[in-house]
Amino acid sequence: MVDIRERRTKRRGTTFLLVVAAIAFVLAALTRLLGIDGTRHMVATTALTPYLTAAGVVLAVLALLLRRWAVGTVTSLLAVVLVAAVAPRAFPxxxxxxxxxxxxxxxxxxxxxxxxxxxxxxxxxxxRVDVLAVQELTPAMVRDFERAGLDDVLPYRHFLDEPGGSGSGIASRYPLSPRTLTPPSTLRQAGALVDLPGEEDLEVVSVHPLPPVVEAGPESWQRDLAGLPERELDEPVRVLAGDFNATLDHVGLRRLLSSGYVDAADEVGAGLHPTWPSGGALWPPPVAIDHVLVDGRCPVDSFAVVDVPGSDHRAVVSRFVVPAR
Known part of the structure; x- marks a missing residue:
């Protein structure tokens, strides 16, 4: 009789733990699937969707093996939906x-x-970079670039350097002219029209919305993302490159993709390569928040992440084709 009671107690304890884990997973999954960027904590949770997807698969398998059919069924269904959303990023x-x-x-x-x-x-x-977009560009960094010889390879530039983390800029192999492509934002987001050889032109924005996890909440981040220009067919090819402080699971970034951009990393099967934090840190879990969003008319050939000593971000590099007019 004692053994039976002990087994029942253990079974109830296991069921309780599985139910608690399932509730946490369901809430996190629904936050992503319903596109709810309500609080900074919810935004941070959404950034971890690839990790949560893997955890959901493990939880579903465990629940089914232990014959907790209700928990297993619910978690399995949600895990399958998340896998369908996340897994394609690993394939070109x-x-x-x-x-x-x-x-x-x-x-x-x-x-x-x-x-x-x-x-x-x-x-x-x-x-062999043609256009460089930088964020958190300071006056001292501009001088460092000059000493390092950036002007020798990218002689044209539009720099909005400022002390602290609000500066940004664009340097180019080809002539460029400054353009205002975004409304006023919390951090500077330089824009320019690059005059490519021939008849092609390229508009570039150095993207840097305010991080959503600040104590004030994600409202400024949401507003800055919403202010990024959509792709326009009657305008030059447009590229948004920078630190979006957003992953492909955030609704603000998905909205931009639905307007006609493609994520260069996702196009070549590198969409799960993390860019922040760099240096092999395990906490916070590395996530992909730096992107090159390319006009959907441009076939993407390659994408790479590059370690940059001294920075907590990895740089991102993409090669694509600007179609002839």
């Missing part, structure tokens, strides 16, 4: 045929000017 999409000019764009968050300018310039040379 079919590349459309495109004729035009190859362009390579790189974006780097410089951690309030602490990044090593020599490393950034070395990456620009190694990847």
């Amino acid at each position: 999409d079919s590349r459309p045929v495109g004729v035009g000019r190859d362009v390579t764009v790189m974006s780097a968050n410089l951690l309030v000017g602490k990044a090593e300018a020599e490393a950034v310039v070395a990456a620009v040379k190694a990847h």
Whole structure:
């Protein structure tokens, strides 16, 4: 009789733990699936969707093995939906045929000017970068870039450097002219029209919305993301490159993709490669918040993440084709 009671107690305890875990998973899954960016904690949870998806699969299998059918069924259904949303990022999409000019764009968050300018310039040379978008650009960092020889490879620039983390800029191999492509934002987001050889032009925005996890909440982040320009067919090809402080699971970024952009990493099967924090840190869990969003008319050939000593972000580099007019 004692053994039976002990087994029942253990069974109830196991069921309780599974139910608690299932409730947590269901709430996190619904936050992502319903596109709820309500509080900074919910936004942070959504950023962890790939990890939560893996945890949900494990939880579903465990519940089914233990014959907790209700828990197993609910978690299985939600896990399958999340897998369908997340797994394709690890596989390349079919590349459309495109004729035009190859362009390579790189974006780097410089951690309030602490990044090593020599490393950034070395990456620009190694990847034959045509356009560089930078965030958290300080006046001291501009001087570091000059000493490191950035002007030798990217002689044209539009820099909005400021002390602290609000500055940004664009440097280019080709002539450029400043353009106001976003409404006033919490952090500076430089925009420019790059005059490519031939008839093609390229609009570029150095993206950097305020992080959503600040104590004030995600309202500024949501407003900054909403202010990013949508793709327009009657305008030059447009690229949004930078630190979005958002993953492909956040509704603000998904809204931009639905307007006609493609995520370069997702296109080539690198959509799960994390960009922050760099350096192999396990906490917070690494996530992909730096992106190159390319006009959907541009076939994407490659995407890479690059370590930048001194910064807590990895740089992102993408090569794509700007179609001939």
